[in-house]
Amino acid sequence: MTTALRRYPVLIALVIAALFMVVPFLIVAVNAVKSPTEYAQNGPLSLPDGLYLDGLKDFWERVDYGQKLFNSLLISGSVAALAVVLSILNAYAIGIGRVRGRTWVLAFFVLANMLPQEALVYPVYYLSKEVGLYDTRLSVIIVFTVIQAAFGTYLLASVLGQFPREIIEAARIDGASRWQVLWRIVVPVSRPTLGVLLVFFFIWTWNEFLLPLVMLISNDNQTVSVALGVLQGQRLMDATMTNAAALLGVLPALVFFLVFQRTLTRGIAVGAVK
Amino acid sequence: MTVTAERGGGRSRGARAVGKHDHSGPRRPRNRPRDSYALFLLPGVLAFLAVIVVPFLMNTGASFTEWQGVGTPEWSGLANYRELMDDADFWASFRHSLFMVVAMALVPTAVGLVLAAALFDYIDKHHGSKAVAVLRACFYLPQVLPIAVAGIVWSWILAPENGSLNELLDAVGLGSWQQDWLGDPDLALWSVMGVMVWVQLGFPLVVFMAGLGRVDPQLYEAAELDGAGWWRRFWHITLPQIRPEIYVVLLWCTIAALKVFGAVYVLTKGGPGGATNVPSYFSFTTFFEKTQVGYGAAISTVLTIIILALALIGLKLQTRAEDAEEGLRT
The missing domain is CATH 1.10.3720.10 (MetI-like)
Known part of the structure; x- marks a missing residue:
């Protein structure tokens, strides 16, 4: 990592900036497949335990x-x-x-x-x-x-x-x-x-x-x-x-x-x- | 010019036998070739009259009246404009517009320039065009997102309870920095500005990268031979070479910043306590919630005048720059 940092400082800075742009999408995707109980327990930053698609289905039908x-x-x-x-x-x-x-x-x-x-x-x-x-x-x-x-x-x-x-x-x-x-x-x-x-x-x-x-x-x-x-x-x-x-x-x-x-x-x- | 026009006229007479749709009339043969093209303009002009010119004139007219949206508007002259001058909410909304110009025009242009230059002449050279394409796509992504959706994403991330940003701050031991990002009157405008930078950044970046593509690489090579470092080349070659793009981007983004509506509607509804109110949202609520149509029309007329003035200045600068460039070439 340190050698990479020294060798590609510009690339790494840009990748971090690009990640910052994309992170909101990732957080949304991760949390959309969590069940409400899981969300309440672990908050928005944890990875989902499994795929919970009922939230999406409910929303789809409701609107x-x-x-x-x-x-x-x-x-x-x-x-x-x-x-x-x-x-x-x-x-x-x-x-x-x-x-x-x-x-x-x-x-x-x-x-x-x-x-x-x-x-x-x-x-x-x-x-x-x-x-x-x-x-x-x-x-x-x-x-x-x-x-x-x-x-x-x-x-x-x-x-x-x-x-x-x-x-x-x-x-x-x-x-x-x-x-x-x-x-x-x-x-x-x-x-x-x-x-x-x-x-x-x-x-x-x-x-x-x-x-x-x-x-x-x-x-x-x-x-x-x-x-x-x-x-x-x-x-x-x-x-x-x-x-x-x-x-x-x-x-x-x-x-x-x-x-x-x-x-x-x-x-x-x-x-x-x- | 007249010679070609007459020749064209003769030809169109011959063409009439073949083309069913050529409506050029038999009279005034001198003007015919040009005038029959005007027929192609007819649908466009009619549609523009109905959808833009008439509503715009109605709106301007309404701004001189007292009107609730029903009944007959009552002429009130400049009363609405006089009221505007004393309306603290009106001045606040335009002050917030200036902040939006910073967030949507100045910051994205400055950051976009540096990023575009770095992507174009560093990443491309050292890591290949694939890396450039992927990075550019990441930066551009928020631009294709409907603003309503971007608003949903961010208002959830910035939520005071369980919002990702606050959770993240807590997780890295900065729990004391947690804030009600969109609900605190002192912070809300800055939060909205941050979101707008995120939304807007991709546009200047992509335009500038395209602009850099037409800069003569020999300029850079010569500068490099002379021992100019990256910043000096950026300052003395990149910036002057893509000045037209910078003008256009600044103009477009400034106009977009003055028009910003959806983000404010979805993120804060102008609140808390009017802390993020902007002219377009202000006129929207005046039209449809307070139903003071005359007053709302006055707000939007002022906004229109500012935007059109900016657009005219911008177009003038652009044509002057183009003329100067052509003058240099010949």
């Missing part, structure tokens, strides 16, 4: 977690797909079509993206009640499609601005319409960027809290984030249930992370610099 997962998947999936489509249409007109006043249109989308949701939340709540969309998953899908598309337009417009124009010109000479150029050339060529956007929109929407909290009040419509946040806010959970909730909340994020890790890290770089 109807399957339904919450389905809602989150439905909302995030729809938003990701629709927002990518909307972003492409906008970015096609701005980046390739170079419509007049595009700088202003683009600035508008950027500012819309920066706008705090607090400045929209009450009117959105009020208007959705007026048109009968309050407490529906559709309302959340519509709002987030637009909010995410603001970022997507900003990013894609600059990517498409550098699209090789010869390809488009050639297709036009061959008689392709603008619509065909978009779907048969621009979309396939920019597929990597679109993939990044799809993943980002999905995870961002999955993690959203304020608007879904306000818009989705009935149990059947709530997302994972809202259901867990509300439960936590009520302070009604005991330690076992808290850990079950935390573990079940962490797991989907962990799955997305492992599946999309490369896209995520690459995409952040693209998004930040452009």
Whole structure:
């Protein structure tokens, strides 16, 4: 150990720092599989004696977690797909079509993206009640499609601005319409960027809290984030249930992370610099 | 430019026979090629009007009224804003925002820079890219976690009774350091800040590592030959080279810090006694618990103005930096 310490001081410092980042996940996982009596006796830091899965099962049934997962998947999936489509249409007109006043249109989308949701939340709540969309998953899908598309337009417009124009010109000479150029050339060529956007929109929407909290009040419509946040806010959970909730909340994020890790890290770089 | 536009117009006339969806009208042939692209913008613009512009204007309008959310809003001019100026809770919430900027922008950027540089030019060289990828993944993990879930995890770890942190302190013989981390008005804000550093750190780290990837390695080699140590190279090469990334990260993280809501909702609900109240949570409770919609709208309008001002300054700095860079190149 001491020789290792002397030989790899930087590595060891970084591993300790990384462990600090991961330890909360480990503690949660360890405690979610302890029985309440075991937890009461040995506290949160001991290793579990065996696998006790009733806590997880109880929690799953009590909050109807399957339904919450389905809602989150439905909302995030729809938003990701629709927002990518909307972003492409906008970015096609701005980046390739170079419509007049595009700088202003683009600035508008950027500012819309920066706008705090607090400045929209009450009117959105009020208007959705007026048109009968309050407490529906559709309302959340519509709002987030637009909010995410603001970022997507900003990013894609600059990517498409550098699209090789010869390809488009050639297709036009061959008689392709603008619509065909978009779907048969621009979309396939920019597929990597679109993939990044799809993943980002999905995870961002999955993690959203304020608007879904306000818009989705009935149990059947709530997302994972809202259901867990509300439960936590009520302070009604005991330690076992808290850990079950935390573990079940962490797991989907962990799955997305492992599946999309490369896209995520690459995409952040693209998004930040452009 | 006009020449290409006209040529494009001629082509689109030919294309009309083939493409069913080309809606370019027969009139004003000079403008047609550009204007028909504007049709692609139509769904986006309509959706933005309905979901962002109209609600935003309504919110701004409501901030000049007295309104409980039902009935007709009563015009009150600047009364809400005048009230804000004398509202200690309002000032406290923005003061807490500054603390959040420290926890979510300044600290993660500084720590992220050092970590990114260490991972990039030390670990990668001595231990291989696999080690880099694993370590980076660990640091980034909290970023993909829903904030509500992160809040559950941490409020349990920081719990006064049976919380892991207090148990850990006890186990290593520091039992006297045990605290009610989220329940003590003097400590709660610092605890929330600690959690936010943990949440935020991965973002700057990943951006900076990507930025370092495009720095010319010869710069480092030359500096090393000249006998510059790690810190000097960090200070004189790394920092100046990834300055654009640093600007962007600081801007984004500052805006995120001003908007922070979920963490406060889940960890402390703004308490104890308003010790962790932030503008977004303050406007949320004013809207939906006190139903003083006009007053809540005024709070969120002030927040919006600050954020948009920051965003504009940031974009300006960014374009100026880009222009300067291009000026150097040509």
